[in-house]
Amino acid sequence: MGGEPEPWWDRLIALPLSDGERGKAFVHIMSNDNMKALLANENATSETCVSAVRELLRLAAAAAQPSASPQVDASPDICWALVGPELAAPPLLPELHQFMTTPPVAKIPTTRSAMQLIRNHPIAAHFTVADGRLAEIVGHSICLTHTVGSPSEVDTVILEHTTVVQVIQTLDNALASGHRIGLQVERDKGDDTSLMTLVSPSGRSLRPDGVMRTLDGLRMLAKWEDKGPNHAIHDAVADLQAKTAAWTPLYYGNAQYLPCFAAAGSILQFYAIPRDLAHQPVPITPCVSMMNPEHRAELAMYCVKFYQLLKAQKEAYPAHVLPAAKDLVAVTGAAPEQVTRTLHFRTDRVVVQKRIQPWSLYARWTGTEVGELAAVYQATASAQGLVHAVAGPQVDDDKYTVVLQPVGLPHTAATPRDEEGLRRAAHALLHALAAIHAAGFVHRDLRWPNVAAAYDKTRWFLLDLEMCVRVDRACQPARRPPSWTTGTLVGNSYVAASDLYQLGRMLQDHRQHVSSAEGLQFMSLLASPAQELHDRAVTAQSLLAHAWLQCPGVHCAEVGAQPGETGG
Incomplete structure (x- = not known):
């Protein structure tokens, strides 16, 4: 940047924060691309930005403090118990809903404050107070106080990142190196910042709102779409279908479906896009509200199962595929x-x-x-x-x-x-x-x-x-x-x-x-x-008439790129 201030700097300075809050926030935002994007977004309200900054500071402060008398150490072994045993193969599409809604085999680590919030709900039986990064992130997700106040997608993205994307990433990072996927998360930052503009004839972006890939950045394991609170969940699902209208083994190997999720306002649901010609997303979980602590706990359970699914999908991909939507x-x-x-x-x-x-x-x-x-x-x-x-x-x-x-x-x-x-x-x-x-x-x-x-x-x-x-x-x-x-x-x-x-x-x-x-x-x-x-x-x-080539002449159709061939 040549020493010039980045767009988010001026926004942070203008927010109604104390000098202490602003100084601490600056340090943490320097390494947080999502917060940079939020502050640089002109559609994000001042209230939304202040709320997000204070949540970031609260999480950072919690991470710096030792947990009080943890019952379980949320070590890589505990995380492995959560996502194990490894699936021999991805579940068949008709079995996915049952798979996703069956609780993990081990209890999910979380914080004491999160357990207090859900203690009177049956879902609490699947959680335990623990120490470690995963417990902190799950606890932060359950205790989240962010609300949807903007007609844009900004608040939806914050809720979704905190309750789903960050939980899945943290679970992946907490596993021992031999067990993790090494997930690479990509978000569409908008065509104005991209080297390639990709829009439909009506002007809608053709890029997925978000993608999860393998460590090499090539295999697309999952994708998602976001809509603001003025939209219904089926609008986000329609985008999933429109942006996955083409299916080829060159992208997905022999996978039978592509795991995904969609969010609109405060509502989120997991789906699978089948490889058949219709590519109509199939729901694999109920709709949940990201505003409800019990539902956010439910989302944490779905995230664990979704991660198990992604690990199985990864193993089903061939050695070489093309990097879809990249x-x-x-x-x-x-x-x-x-x-x-x-x-x-x-x-x-x-x-x-x-x-x-x-x-x-x-x-x-x-x-x-x-x-x-x-x-x-x-x-x-x-x-x-x-x-x-x-x-x-x-x-x-x-x-x-x-x-x-x-x-x-x-x-x-x-x-x-x-x-x-x-x-x-x-x-x-x-x-x-x-x-x-x-x-x-x-x-x-x-x-x-x-x-x-x-x-x-x-x-x-x-x-x-x-x-x-x-x-x-x-x-x-x-x-x-x-x-x-x-x-x-x-x-x-x-x-x-x-x-x-x-x-x-x-x-x-x-x-x-x-x-x-x-x-x-x-x-x-x-x-x-x-x-x-x-x-x-x-x-x-x-x-072409040489004996070695064995070309049949004008009727030859033995080579690649036949007219009209797509590679699909």
């Missing part, structure tokens, strides 16, 4: 001249949205033109073996955007492991190059990172057409790609044979898999420099 960002160059590329795997439909910014700098580096990119995407729309544009490309405010399908596994998750796999990859990429070259373009960026595979890992296709230019003006770009060698160019130009030479270099990375006479002859042919391939009139189309 931005993948890559930056090239150094300030002030750097280009940011962003990919977002959408969940309202099975597509990936791509952005490059600033486009003017990227275009200067590469020599590409958006009009030519639109032309090559249009010319190859009915071709197989390469990604297709379903919207765009277009440039607005110096930002290039294109929506693409199909989606596929990155090459790191589907590297050819034998000669048959390498043959299939070469076959697919030659179909892609044949289509690009027939349209009068060259790709110029043939590398394994620009190759994807279908979920079955037997069909490949080419990505990243954003380096394509017309072959008659394919001179060297301002920034020469590091993958080019002395054998890449023909004279000073990048021609169709240059793509074939670069493809040959890619295939050489896996030459050890090739043992057949046809395969070795094919590899030897593509090892020739581009100038030699050009002089011998070797083309992508002629290579």
Whole structure:
């Protein structure tokens, strides 16, 4: 920030707090992103902010004091007893309601003050006074005094975070490292702060309000939606469905459903979104009020069971999935001249949205033109073996955007492991190059990172057409790609044979898999420099007739990215 005050600083200073409160709050808020976001939110009232700050200070003070004569030490062993035994598999959808509403096998640790609040309710039998971070957080949740006073979602988010998200996170953190998921919690901070704007035609955000992922930040284990008090719970549920309208094993593996929850005002309910075509969220708990201490205790029980469910879901995911509803960002160059590329795997439909910014700098580096990119995407729309544009490309405010399908596994998750796999990859990429070259373009960026595979890992296709230019003006770009060698160019130009030479270099990375006479002859042919391939009139189309590829010709449908294929 260059030493300039962040937006929440001024808001904290303006709040009607004592100097002592303000000073202590400053220290705690510095490491609390949720409080920063609340104070920076112009829709949050002064009363809401003061209440939240004082709750934060109360919790911090409680954490600094030793518990009075605890009966149980809320150690990792106690937390493990809560979520154990581990489920062999996630419960079937019809069994989820019973699973979620059956109390945990062990008592949930909480504080003495929380037990006092619920002591006359039967639910108290499932809690015990204890020490430790989980007991403090559960106690804070049950004793929460925050109310819904704003028509915005701010109060709902505070209640939800305190009674659900924070409890689940604390349970995860309290477990021994070998037993925890390592949950990563992400919230939608609004498209104005994102590198990628994702809205429906009506202007509604297509990003989930919140997501829980595995430690690597890739697998989506759960999601949620929030609405303010002027909405009913079914409005939040409708958002869950709309933002999960697309289902693909590339996102969720063989999972039968996606656990989630929805909140509106002070009401919250847990759901599961099934993988069937309707994707209608199914309630798996009763609705509960986050304003009622007994209901908040009930929520704590649901959180324990929900965490058990997430652990089972995690084990059901395959080793490689795409990060649904997440931005993948890559930056090239150094300030002030750097280009940011962003990919977002959408969940309202099975597509990936791509952005490059600033486009003017990227275009200067590469020599590409958006009009030519639109032309090559249009010319190859009915071709197989390469990604297709379903919207765009277009440039607005110096930002290039294109929506693409199909989606596929990155090459790191589907590297050819034998000669048959390498043959299939070469076959697919030659179909892609044949289509690009027939349209009068060259790709110029043939590398394994620009190759994807279908979920079955037997069909490949080419990505990243954003380096394509017309072959008659394919001179060297301002920034020469590091993958080019002395054998890449023909004279000073990048021609169709240059793509074939670069493809040959890619295939050489896996030459050890090739043992057949046809395969070795094919590899030897593509090892020739581009100038030699050009002089011998070797083309992508002629290579498709090579015996090693076994291409059936015009009726071929053996490669990835068939027209209309989504990857779903």
